[in-house]
Amino acid sequence: MEKKRMLIIDDETEVTTFFTYFLRQKNCDVIVANSGKDVERLLQNQREPFHAALVDLKLPDSNGLELLKRIKAVFPSCEVLIMTGYSTIKSAVTAMQWGARDYLEKPFDDLDSLEQVIDAVLESSFQKADELSQEAAQYGIVYSPESPMAKVTVIAKKLAKKAIHVLVEGETGTGKELMARFLHGASNRSQQPFVAFNCGAVPESLLESELFGYEKGAFTGAIKARKGLFELAHNGTLFLDEIGEAPHTIQVKLLRTLETGEFMRVGGEQVGQSNIRFISATNRDLEHEVEMNRFRSDLLYRLEGIKLSIPPLRERAMDIPAIAHTYLEKRSGTPCEITSEAMELLQSYHWPGNVRQLINVLNQTLALHECQVLRSEHLPATIREKGKRQTSHSATYSGVENAIDQECARFVESITRNVKSIEGFDFEYLIKRIKMLEGEIGRSIIEQGLTETKGDRQLLSKKLNITKRTIRYILNEKGGG
Numbered sequence: 001m002e003k004k005r006m007l008i009i010d011d012e013t014e015v016t017t018f019f020t021y022f023l024r025q026k027n028c029d030v031i032v033a034n035s036g037k038d039v040e041r042l043l044q045n046q047r048e049p050f051h052a053a054l055v056d057l058k059l060p061d062s063n064g065l066e067l068l069k070r071i072k073a074v075f076p077s078c079e080v081l082i083m084t085g086y087s088t089i090k091s092a093v094t095a096m097q098w099g100a101r102d103y104l105e106k107p108f109d110d111l112d113s114l115e116q117v118i119d120a121v122l123e124s125s126f127q128k129a130d131e132l133s134q135e136a137a138q139y140g141i142v143y144s145p146e147s148p149m150a151k152v153t154v155i156a157k158k159l160a161k162k163a164i165h166v167l168v169e170g171e172t173g174t175g176k177e178l179m180a181r182f183l184h185g186a187s188n189r190s191q192q193p194f195v196a197f198n199c200g201a202v203p204e205s206l207l208e209s210e211l212f213g214y215e216k217g218a219f220t221g222a223i224k225a226r227k228g229l230f231e232l233a234h235n236g237t238l239f240l241d242e243i244g245e246a247p248h249t250i251q252v253k254l255l256r257t258l259e260t261g262e263f264m265r266v267g268g269e270q271v272g273q274s275n276i277r278f279i280s281a282t283n284r285d286l287e288h289e290v291e292m293n294r295f296r297s298d299l300l301y302r303l304e305g306i307k308l309s310i311p312p313l314r315e316r317a318m319d320i321p322a323i324a325h326t327y328l329e330k331r332s333g334t335p336c337e338i339t340s341e342a343m344e345l346l347q348s349y350h351w352p353g354n355v356r357q358l359i360n361v362l363n364q365t366l367a368l369h370e371c372q373v374l375r376s377e378h379l380p381a382t383i384r385e386k387g388k389r390q391t392s393h394s395a396t397y398s399g400v401e402n403a404i405d406q407e408c409a410r411f412v413e414s415i416t417r418n419v420k421s422i423e424g425f426d427f428e429y430l431i432k433r434i435k436m437l438e439g440e441i442g443r444s445i446i447e448q449g450l451t452e453t454k455g456d457r458q459l460l461s462k463k464l465n466i467t468k469r470t471i472r473y474i475l476n477e478k479g480g481g
Contacts, residue, residue: 006029006053010083028122036067039067058088083103133153139178144321166308168280170310176241200242321343337374449463449464
């Protein structure tokens, strides 16, 4: 078998020695670098590509993200594995989004898992994109090859087998629970229970007993002991949907269980132990909730070991045909055609309720019309009217301008949603802050433009159709101070 050329980048001698021995046992040629400077020299002098590189995320003179970009620029086919401690796992996930194959968590206690990852790289065994798409579809996650969901699903599949909690973010109806089920199904806990619970669907008075269970006689009506979700999900996955709705009293107890695995039934005296992987989901901005003292920062830190963000349907309109056809075929047992005009309306609608709303619209349309070919006139009036308006509007705007309009609409919706009451609301600060935002965005775009034009302000003023005086004003005055 042909030897694989492996690059090990770490400033710790123990790590490089371990991997040198480990990889030579697997018939690999191993080259070691202890710093960013060493890597730069190697990349300049090496002519034969590396099959793979194991890169420490933190080096005295560099960081793994920069080295990842350099390695990929010189040897695009080189597989990069990021080595990281628990505190920098989020950066490791960023590295995966930038092209790293996977990450290895220090210390390397689980040698079996480590060997599986290394062997997969050495064998160049990838799960093909279409195979992963088919696997995700088993859990109801449907997308097209060019969809942003494709990247999210790749990351999710890699994270599934990691011993880390996951926070899934996304608007209502995007499929957060489907993603949670996919994560569980692809994990090492797949043969154990998956228990889902909506924190916003149960009154606060019953939350504790639902989560932790209760003993006989703990309260009126407790005629016998009952297990809670922590016991039911033992060794498996507990999915806490709408975690942002959990009241403070429950947040404190959740934090303790996350940290220790210990819990106590309501009315009980014995401490139970539970081995659970937590996947939580929210359609709220939990960091904002922390700022508003509505959510505990220490609980957020525990829950978001890794954060996965599911894009709204309006940002992946290319998925609508696949979602629609998959649903219609499953519902009727035979393919149901959709005319191009109807599909254009579906793809141009903004879908505030996301995938769930799309499925409901299709369901209602078929129930009313029982058609074999779904035409534009079969769709609800709101879809037809808004879809036509948006199609007409988007024809006069570029893709960038349309995206700006959508972002602004989401911004307004988000701000408004988070204002629970005007009682004590600082309206003056809101207006002041939005005016500051105008300057911040303008300055950011100007700085990007100067980078693209290599500092040529004359060229930049032509490209943006503004004067050089305006550029100076935005950079030096607007939004500053």
